Amino acid sequence: MHDVSVPFYRRVEDALQKTRMRQAVQHTSLRAMESRRAAIAELDASDAVRDAARAIRSRTLAALDRHLDTFVENVERNGGTVFFAETGGDAVDYVRRLARDRGVKTIVKGKSMVSEEIELNPVLEGDGMEVVETDLGEFIVQLDNDRPSHIVAPILHKTKEDCARVFKEKLGASDEDVAGVPQMTQLARRVLRSAFLRADMGITGVNFGVAETGSVCICTNEGNGRLSSSLPRIHVAIMGMERLVPTAADLGVMLEVLGRSGTGQRLTVYSNVLSGPRRAGGDGQAGEPDGPEEFHVVIVDNGRSEILAGELAEILYCIRCGACLYACPVYQQIGGHAYGSVYSGPVGSVLSPALSGIHEFHDLPHASTLCGNCREVCPVRIDLPRMLLRLRAKGVEAGVSPVWITSGMKVLGWLGTRPAMFAMAGRVSARLAGFLAKDGWITSMPGHLSGWTASRDFPAPATESFQERWARRHGGRS
């Protein structure tokens, strides 16, 4: 799911040096925010629609066990098979065994973040199967041995020149093949089309499972989701446990906010609702002409039950639109890879430690100024800053906070409840700063504070504080 072998600050240093990547991320993020703004503004009562979407997520999760039962019952009634995977490993094992049992040689994949989370591809490839990502962005990521940097736009960090290079290196494309975006798309289409035709298994993610109908809804803008799910003889849909809506009407509300928030579209171009495998004929009824022979839904828990039971349950409302990534001024600077997890940006800074533990990802909740723009754009109004704060507190409890910060906060807590000492500390610091400051400003601070003065001056404290002055002027009266 992630790469945290290098510490976060190093990953940030690396990211900040990639000027072209950062320009690409910022450019695309700002454009996406603009599209989102326009698409959301079209709704008569956008706040009410978002409230409704939030209410759906909230009541679904409040009775998730019941909705899951209904969903499973209906998938099976439709002729599908459901496997409930407690861990990512369980999910991988199921898919792997299924593929082996059925003699699968080629697998086409629609975009699925949960399959990235459980690290499915390397295992299947290790078994000698050909696995082809068919989302254009994921296809390029796979060709380049890269990782997706955004949950919706996997190659947000790449420019079209980067893509041209990948096509030339990995597909032997000519200059003509990569002359422009349409040409590159055509080339990818040719390569992918033959993969679709030879594949015997298709694996996709699930945007929403609909409990009352036992359907899975897959949203793509390239049509690769429906080719992956309908051409090969086996379709495996991998779904995060929380991705349910109770009814088809609820699905309508969610699709409304998903497209607008994620990509600035009124509706994602291909919003397919799939209900079971190809039905055989009989009783005078003709059989269905297309669709897979087998339909499997793998429901992945992998830590979600635990999140659901705790104070971070709200993060499971997330519908993976990606708006909070675009909206985050930190994400805009460092891109997705620095987060070291398939889930980046504000939602990733909550989800990654929530799923994998605070120790591995203790830095991520701090990679935010708590500016609140993520909460502002979230289609289901997740209070991301609140959860980042909860995770910071968990980190403190777990003892992963740096000693200098712990000491500083203990001093602040001690002094702050002793006003006379607090005032004296203020006077002492003003005196000390007097030695460092020139014209009222300090241009170089020691130790951990040097990070500030690397790019900014710091004002010297006043020798007489406001309260001291007030007491002097008002003869000690408050």
Add this chain to the structure above:
Amino acid sequence: MRPARVQLLVTCLVDRFFPGTGDSVVTLLEKAGVTVSVPAAQTCCGQPAFNAGYDAEARALARHTIDILSASDDPIVVPSGSCGDMVIHQYVALLGDDPEYGPKARAIAARTYELTVFLTRVLGVVDLGATASGTIAYHACCHGLRGLGVDAEPKALLAQVTGAAACPLPEAEVCCGFGGLFSVKMADISSEMLARKLDAIEACGATTIAVTDVSCGMHMNGGLRRRGSAVRVAHIADVLAGATTGDAS
């Protein structure tokens, strides 16, 4: 009923770093017709500890501040969206279940106001007869804007300033990269965010950027000074009180 008296929670940054801004706040409130008291023994509201995840320390500081402010029933004015959000929203989050301090936290929250909200919404004052020179733009500090919904209030107050031109600041609602401890813990990212903000500030043509938080102002001014820029960020109280060359600059 229009309050006759207010308690000023001056904030620790204004207290020790920008006392002149505290004077400006008092000037404005008195001009608007209220008597200002400054409850003694104010320290820090606890926001830095809360933001860093040190809830125990934050609670201790919150209880101290609540005690100080509970001595009077007068409304409380805070010249900061960040500390205002702490007192108005986070005290209840931290102490809501506390049998003694829960009710006190809610009572305090209900009568605490960010400065510009208090002036415009509670007192109904928009025109403070302020004069200034140069060109003023407004940067929306995050916690005020998205935590407390402070937006129209400072803009309305600034619109009444005579003698100065106004200009829009592009990306006025994008964070300057301060974020408290973030600015030193994640100094590299913070610096890049600041650079983006300062580029916008320098390109917009303003000579003064008005803000509702001295913390963000301190951050941006520190960067502007390092760049050798002549533009200054000033707390809105300093702009409105005609003290734009006070401590905050």
